[in-house]
Amino acid sequence: MFKKILSKVLPKKQFARGVSVLIGGTAGAQLLSVLAAPILTRLYSPDDFGMLAVFTALLTFLTVISAGRYELTIPLPDSEQDAADLTVLGFSLVLCTTIISAFIFIIWPQKIATIINTPQLANYLWIIPLGVFFLGSYQVFNKWAVRQKQFTVIAKTRIYQSVGTLAIQLGGHSLGPLALMGGHATGQGIGASGLAYSALKRPELKKISWRNIKKQAYRYRDFPVFSTWTALFNTASLQFAPIMFIAMFGATVTGLYALTLRMLTLPSSLIGNAIGSVFLSEAPKAKREGNLAELVTKLHSRLAMAGALPLVVLLLFGPDLFALVFGEEWRKAGVYSQWMAPWIYLQFQWSPLSMLTTVLELQRQALIAQVFTFISRFGSILIAMLLGCTADNSIFVFAVVSAVVYLLIMFWFMRKAGVKIRTICTADIKYVSAAFILILPIWLFFRSIL
Template identity: 35%
Template sequence: PLAVLANGIFLALNYWNSRTKRFGRLSIAKGAQSIVTSGAQLGLGISGATHAGGLIGSRVLGIVSVAVLLGKQTWQDAGHILREGANWRGIVAGFRRHRKFPLYSTWSALLNSISWQLPSFLLSSFFSTSVVGYYALGTRVLRLPMSLIGSAIAQVFFQRAAEAKVEGTLDKVVESAYRRLVMLGMFPLLMLTIVGRDLFVIVFGDSWAEAGVYTQILSIWTFFWFISSPLSTLFSVLEKQKTGAKFHIVIFTTRFLALGAGGVLKNARIGLLLFAVSGVFVYGYLSFAIMTSAGVPYVRIFQILIHNLTLFIPAGLIVGVLSLFSVSRELLVGVSGLLLVLYLIYIIAMDNQLRNLFSGVFERLHGDSVR
């Protein structure tokens, strides 16, 4: 209960500090959480208290400490707002106006969590543990870097979208975020559809080749998920939590049916292919619906996609031709990696905000490495 309460306080403070552009403070707070948690775990290990309760207690201590630290800092510069503006009438009015937030967001978050666990559960029900392991490794490789980048974008996007809604410039902010998401996601994920298997064989060994195949199957699905995830915070800005909840129901249903069909057919690849195809349509439509609701023109949405696809085509042709000529997988993956690095250098050099984004991602990686 204490951890749940502290985490709830932290989430509220996190939204407030994002809204007031205190991103540096948030980075420091998360770093402090890592230090406290790791320090407590290390201290318990040295003292010989290695039971599970100690690990849980360390985690709770980290959550409580970050909530206290962030709460103290927030009170120092914004406490007057609460002291001067808080009253029961305003609290009740605010609760009535924003009642959809807990009503739909709580169930959406729960269903979203179940949806992410569903593939492992269904795959383990129909297939061997090896298949589950291949899927787990493949999705981890796909989602980990995309989650780091996407969460960094989402944090800034939420704050800017809230301001833009008031200023009447929401369409420009949404289009800008969408353009950068496509720039960051399309090239590397399309490249993985070509070299995924070879990459996994080189990095993890021949026994993990099937995980590379799963990665190839799921790469395009990951691209559309990567776009829609940060943009979906717009449902809160526009107070359309009910629409967001409906999408989570559709996502859960399509995943269940796709993987269930693969299980009935006794073919994991077919199940994952159906999973990927249905996800492309659902997440693609979700992204499209979010942007059009913000006023982004249809034509502009497709122009951005096509422009970034044309940037990938030359690199894709080079790697595709090398693959047809059966060159060594080391050369194939090496050329792919070089092309990816050149592409990233190009887009970062062309966009100051992307440079700032990558700086933030590196800070988060450094903070996580302390844990």
């Protein structure tokens, strides 16, 4: 009965239906995270969140390369057996990365923590190998599920991950940063195990050929050769920020910045990734049929429309919203949200569309783009540090540079897909203007009575 109701409610077209299912699951996971955030900010201090940000940065560096970027190739082959062999290849590389990271972080935790000027982190670095295994495995089996269009299964894992993570962080709050980091690293394991169980039922994964695995590894060699560096530069351009901020300004400022980024990127990391997964499953076919530009244009327009209202709300109400929801000590994070909102708005659009570099096999160009991103963003922090800028000025400059970089890269690759820049700009201006017209009277009303 329930399935019949869903079949009537959900869109009929495959792309829209896939997006609807994934967004439904990820929206549930996002809602849990949003509801728990005001509790977490009252259980943990900005210093604790600053520690979490540095821990997350280190974990992310390893996770993005854990499968050699071969997970991105799983939806691409025509043959199901080739895709299955790529899945096994990716998981094998995750196991290797886990073993190497365990060796490093268990033997030299104090030295690593001292190098990044966060000696108190040494007691928690042993959690990183667990996180690498769970997060890396999830990435591999998630792409297999995307290929099979198992969007309902993926949606369920999003909720399981959120529940698992929050259960550890809320239930173990007496353990301090250990619960924050442990929840972040191991909560992903629930989703990974669910997707792996579903994948292992497929006959293709029971007939793997190591000869064919070697063949596929060579066929898609550009992904580890170029996409690995692309991912590293992309991660470094974002994750170096909390490491530098904690070294320059301390854990409190880093915690305020990290919470702001976490809250603002929830739609991008959850809903944006959901849309990106469905886009990746449909775009290769659209490319073969000559409809890729049309698909990209429609998707960008919808993303611009969805992000415009939150952008304007943050620009006008950021500090008051953060103080109300998270507590007065987090008001400064609301100021940071105003500065970061345009950057996150553009990231929300580009995050799912970044799969274009995979679909068009533009690994070299993607690497160039990420090197440019890294130099621009890291350079902005370095210049701010050399000029002796305050924490606020440094974060403001970093946010502005990030917004400009995302805009330029989106222009470049969407043109590669045949989309006109004028079309992109028109959609953004139209939806942001409409959002301002809608929200500005409310803002003026509150200003008049306060």
